[in-house]
Amino acid sequence: IDLSVSWLGLEMKSPLYNASGVMCRSVEDLEAMRASSAGALITKSCTLEPREGNPEPRYFATKLGTINSMGLPNYGYQYYLDYAQNYDYANNKPLFISISGMTLADNLAIIKAFHERELPCILEVNLSCPNLPGKPQLGYDLPAAQNALEKICEFYDRPFGVKLPPYFDVSHFDQAAEVFNRFDLLKYVTCINSVGNGLVIDVDAESVVIKPKDGLGGIGGDYVLPTSLANVREFVRRLPGKQVVGCGGVKSGAEAFMHILAGAITVQVGSCLYEEGVGAFDRIAQELKDLMAAKGYSKLDDFRGKLKTL
Numbered sequence: 001i002d003l004s005v006s007w008l009g010l011e012m013k014s015p016l017y018n019a020s021g022v023m024c025r026s027v028e029d030l031e032a033m034r035a036s037s038a039g040a041l042i043t044k045s046c047t048l049e050p051r052e053g054n055p056e057p058r059y060f061a062t063k064l065g066t067i068n069s070m071g072l073p074n075y076g077y078q079y080y081l082d083y084a085q086n087y088d089y090a091n092n093k094p095l096f097i098s099i100s101g102m103t104l105a106d107n108l109a110i111i112k113a114f115h116e117r118e119l120p121c122i123l124e125v126n127l128s129c130p131n132l133p134g135k136p137q138l139g140y141d142l143p144a145a146q147n148a149l150e151k152i153c154e155f156y157d158r159p160f161g162v163k164l165p166p167y168f169d170v171s172h173f174d175q176a177a178e179v180f181n182r183f184d185l186l187k188y189v190t191c192i193n194s195v196g197n198g199l200v201i202d203v204d205a206e207s208v209v210i211k212p213k214d215g216l217g218g219i220g221g222d223y224v225l226p227t228s229l230a231n232v233r234e235f236v237r238r239l240p241g242k243q244v245v246g247c248g249g250v251k252s253g254a255e256a257f258m259h260i261l262a263g264a265i266t267v268q269v270g271s272c273l274y275e276e277g278v279g280a281f282d283r284i285a286q287e288l289k290d291l292m293a294a295k296g297y298s299k300l301d302d303f304r305g306k307l308k309t310l
């Protein structure tokens with residue numbers, strides 16, 4: 001059974017890697033990801049300056065998934081640029097860099113800094129952080145997203161990706177795809193980021209479970225699987241010549257299989273990785289292999305994008 005993926009001029013031994021934000025803020029985290037059986041690794045979204053993030057508690061897990069309002073805690077883009085400059089690309093799995101500047105100017109400055117160094121890492125522009133009080137996310141302001149992509153593509157001349165929020169209306173899939181199809185160098189989209197501004201309530205305490213935003217936070221885990229699968233399938237249909245990375249609700253081989261069946265080129269693990277640790281990559285990969293063997297598939301292309309309709 002072959003789980004390898006070739007895309008963006010990269011080779012991955014496994015389609016599985018971390019969702020940005022999970023196990024990727026510190027060098028220790030990134031080194032744990034690099035040492036794991038994940039096929040790639042992506043850094044925590046970074047800003048121009050280091051950020052503490054929101055007050056704690058800012059993350060909480062339930063039986064069905066997670067809620068977070070981290071508030072973009074990160075060590076600042078230079079920390080990740082240093083990691084990217086010292087990374088041994090020839091002998092390691094692919095490295096992705098997530099960027100989530102607080103302003104367009106910040107985003108452009110960070111991207112310029114990476115561009116100048118002509119590193120093999122792939123940039124992923126986060127259009128969808130839902131947890132910055134008072135800051136609407138670009139993913140839900142398509143004219144602003146288009147403007148940002150235009151400004152980036154004025155100078156950035158290498159393949160890159162974007163991290164998208166979930167969309168829920170078919171007209172939004174159409175409108176978003178119309179924007180993304182304008183940019184040839186935008187080679188992939190990652191669907192989805194957390195489902196924004198959910199509210200988890202603790203009945204015993206009669207209280208919310210996280211401090212920021214009076215308890216509102218991005219939802220991940222089992223809660224979001226149908227939404228993430230829909231976003232993958234709808235964007236695969238609408239973005240010819242681009243790839244879609246599946247993210248949301250992956251906790252076993254079955255969900256990884258679903259995402260690939262829906263058309264995903266690779267599959268990210270967030271909530272499950274946060275709760276289980278890097279062993280999740282070995283377990284999920286084995287479960288995926290077992291499922292493929294039972295179905296008579298020997299490689300991912302045997303079933304990728306072949307979801308049947310009725």
Ligand SMILES: O=C(O)c1[nH]c(=O)[nH]c(=O)c1I
Nearest residue numbers: 069070071072129131194218
């Ligand atoms: O609160 C966060 O740091 C965060 N949390 C998320 O669930 N998605 C994001 O893109 C971000 I930047």
